[in-house]
Amino acid sequence: EPEVTQTPSHQVTQMGQEVILRCVPISNHLYFYWYRQILGQKVEFLVSFYNNEISEKSEIFDDQFSVERPDGSNFTLKIRSTKLEDSAMYFCASSPNGTPKLFFGSGTQLSVL
Amino acid sequence: TQLLEQSPQFLSIQEGENLTVYCNSSSVFSSLQWYRQEPGEGPVLLVTVVTGGEVKKLKRLTFQFGDARKDSSLHITAAQTGDTGLYLCAGRLRSNDYKLSFGAGTTVTVRA
Numbered sequence: 189e190p191e192v193t194q195t196p197s198h199q200v201t202q203m204g205q206e207v208i209l210r211c212v213p214i215s216n217h218l219y220f221y222w223y224r225q226i227l228g229q230k231v232e233f234l235v236s237f238y239n240n241e242i243s244e245k246s247e248i249f250d251d252q253f254s255v256e257r258p259d260g261s262n263f264t265l266k267i268r269s270t271k272l273e274d275s276a277m278y279f280c281a282s283s284p285n286g287t288p289k290l291f292f293g294s295g296t297q298l299s300v301l
Numbered sequence: 302t303q304l305l306e307q308s309p310q311f312l313s314i315q316e317g318e319n320l321t322v323y324c325n326s327s328s329v330f331s332s333l334q335w336y337r338q339e340p341g342e343g344p345v346l347l348v349t350v351v352t353g354g355e356v357k358k359l360k361r362l363t364f365q366f367g368d369a370r371k372d373s374s375l376h377i378t379a380a381q382t383g384d385t386g387l388y389l390c391a392g393r394l395r396s397n398d399y400k401l402s403f404g405a406g407t408t409v410t411v412r413a
Binding site for chain 2: 192219221223229230231232233236238243244246279281287288289290291292293294295
């Protein structure tokens with residue numbers, strides 16, 4: 189069964205450093221998303237991406253965040269200058285069209301020290 | 302302010318018992334979904350409900366969407382240890398929204 193894959197599974201970084209989280213969505217999907225889950229808190233929407241542009245973003249997704257689809261398969265989330273409060277599990281998701289059916293990856297656990 | 306309130310936060314039952322978890326809001330949703338999340342994994346979609354009053358069954362799981370589309374419930378009949386996990390509800394306010402708003406989840410533990 190096709191799945192969303194995320195790398196790395198764990199990322200440790202120093203505060204102020206840039207990180208790039210990588211995702212390979214399911215191949216025929218058109219809509220891509222990033223969500224995050226701080227330990228013990230609910231899953232939070234960050235951004236959605238369709239047709240090579242951001243379609244919606246939350247107030248969390250400030251100028252420190254950016255997304256890119258550099259080729260036909262990868263979807264990346266960049267955090268320019270990480271803060272301690274960016275520590276969280278980051279989930280990539282994709283859907284074949286605009287329906288509510290999202291397929292989530294296993295996540296990247298980001299720890300900012 | 303929590304858009305979606307889930308209750309209870311934790312639920313521990315014996316294998317074979319029934320359980321119900323709830324997802325409530327003051328907002329009307331275009332659709333509501335239930336996910337199950339295992340530790341260290343992403344949420345996995347169980348069901349989507351879109352019509353007020355809709356009931357969907359998935360083996361021993363029964364999902365209901367409230368008539369006013371503000372609330373939903375998940376009922377598990379004859380729970381098994383494999384049902385243990387975090388159950389999340391998530392909703393879209395408008396059908397053309399990209400954003401899903403998640404509840405905080407109910408952690409279900411089924412004891413053998």
